[in-house]
Amino acid sequence: xxxxxxxxxxxxxxxxxxxxxxxxxxxxxxxxxxxxxxxxxxxxxxxxxxxxxxxxxxxxxxxxxxxxxxxxxxxxxxxxxxxxxxxxxxxxxxxxxxxxxxxxxxxxxxxxxxxxxxxxxxxxxxxxxxxxxxxxxxxxxxxxxxx
Amino acid sequence: xxxxxxxxxxxxxxxxxxxxxxxxxxxxxxxxxxxxxxxxxxxxxxxxxxxxxxxxxxxxxxxxxxxxxxxxxxxxxxxxxxxxxxxxxxxxxxxxxxxxxxxxxxxxxxxxxxxxxxxxxxxxxxxxxxxxxxxxxxxxxxxxxxx
DNA sequence: TTATGTGCAAAGGGTTTGCCTATAC
DNA sequence: GTATAGGCAAACCCTTTGCACATAA
Numbered sequence: 001x002x003x004x005x006x007x008x009x010x011x012x013x014x015x016x017x018x019x020x021x022x023x024x025x026x027x028x029x030x031x032x033x034x035x036x037x038x039x040x041x042x043x044x045x046x047x048x049x050x051x052x053x054x055x056x057x058x059x060x061x062x063x064x065x066x067x068x069x070x071x072x073x074x075x076x077x078x079x080x081x082x083x084x085x086x087x088x089x090x091x092x093x094x095x096x097x098x099x100x101x102x103x104x105x106x107x108x109x110x111x112x113x114x115x116x117x118x119x120x121x122x123x124x125x126x127x128x129x130x131x132x133x134x135x136x137x138x139x140x141x142x143x144x145x146x147x
Numbered sequence: 148x149x150x151x152x153x154x155x156x157x158x159x160x161x162x163x164x165x166x167x168x169x170x171x172x173x174x175x176x177x178x179x180x181x182x183x184x185x186x187x188x189x190x191x192x193x194x195x196x197x198x199x200x201x202x203x204x205x206x207x208x209x210x211x212x213x214x215x216x217x218x219x220x221x222x223x224x225x226x227x228x229x230x231x232x233x234x235x236x237x238x239x240x241x242x243x244x245x246x247x248x249x250x251x252x253x254x255x256x257x258x259x260x261x262x263x264x265x266x267x268x269x270x271x272x273x274x275x276x277x278x279x280x281x282x283x284x285x286x287x288x289x290x291x292x293x294x
Numbered sequence: 295t296t297a298t299g300t301g302c303a304a305a306g307g308g309t310t311t312g313c314c315t316a317t318a319c
Numbered sequence: 320g321t322a323t324a325g326g327c328a329a330a331c332c333c334t335t336t337g338c339a340c341a342t343a344a
Contacts, residue, residue: 014319019319021317021318022317039308040308041308057310057311060310061310064310079308080307080308080309082308
């Protein structure tokens with residue numbers, strides 16, 4: 001999600017037919033400030049201390065709403081957990097299969113190529129493009145070598 | 148999975164420390180003959196009539212084994228179902244968010260670019276690259292327009 | 295022969311849904 | 320004021336695991 005004032009965020013929500021509640025505002029702010037592509041559980045744990053009555057269910061529902069509105073992307077599933085990204089522009093990720101770490105990747109050329117080609121390659125409509133490099137991160141490689 | 152004789156398939160399994168059982172053979176053959184990226188349930192339904200004692204659990208375990216061995220890829224998750232592909236070369240997919248249809252996509256240039264760049268873009272090791280175009284297929288667009 | 299895989303049942307765990315209350319518009 | 324969202328609990332459903340038996344090597 002791009003840097004937005006509360007007012008801009010409210011407009012974005014309303015344009016999507018959604019209301020901007022205090023819970024949703026807090027979740028959006030948390031997601032926008034993160035680059036680790038958190039799952040629902042992590043978002044909940046980060047946000048709960050700042051709002052006592054925040055519930056895990058609300059985070060689930062908020063993420064579904066954001067995804068439907070195109071304001072956030074479900075970028076991967078790791079060990080059954082959905083992982084989210086507030087950055088809704090075509091960009092690539094690296095997923096470590098061992099620890100689940102997801103990094104942004106600067107594969108600009110490939111992303112440009114894919115973004116520009118996507119619509120020509122398919123019959124239907126294109127909503128977004130996901131590019132993921134799957135492997136093992138350095139930390140896990142080091143740990144495995146040491147063990 | 149490439150076209151293989153039973154003998155070649157057995158060698159591939161054994162090289163991965165796996166045994167080629169009648170169940171696994173049947174599942175592999177089914178997966179190799181499909182281009183719709185089936186989930187476990189669909190594989191099971193296709194294979195069950197040809198082997199009475201085949202169990203759903205075995206399909207789950209077989210797919211996990213194939214994935215670990217790099218003989219099949221879990222290419223997407225749709226509505227909580229893991230979807231599999233026997234073709235383990237870098238290629239792109241189109242996923243229809245409405246109906247879950249997954250097609251192969253001929254985005255050769257982008258795939259080549261991504262495959263050649265991937266290792267340069269990340270610190271860790273690269274196991275595979277997934278490229279997915281997400282949108283709505285023509286059938287669903289038509290259905291929506293007609294409704 | 296012996297480690298590996300299968301079948302079954304039951305548990306596990308992330309996610310969704312129904313209902314009532316609270317709140318954004 | 321009214322439709323929408325939150326809170327809670329219970330249900331859902333895909334998937335995994337433990338154990339005894341079967342089987343590939």
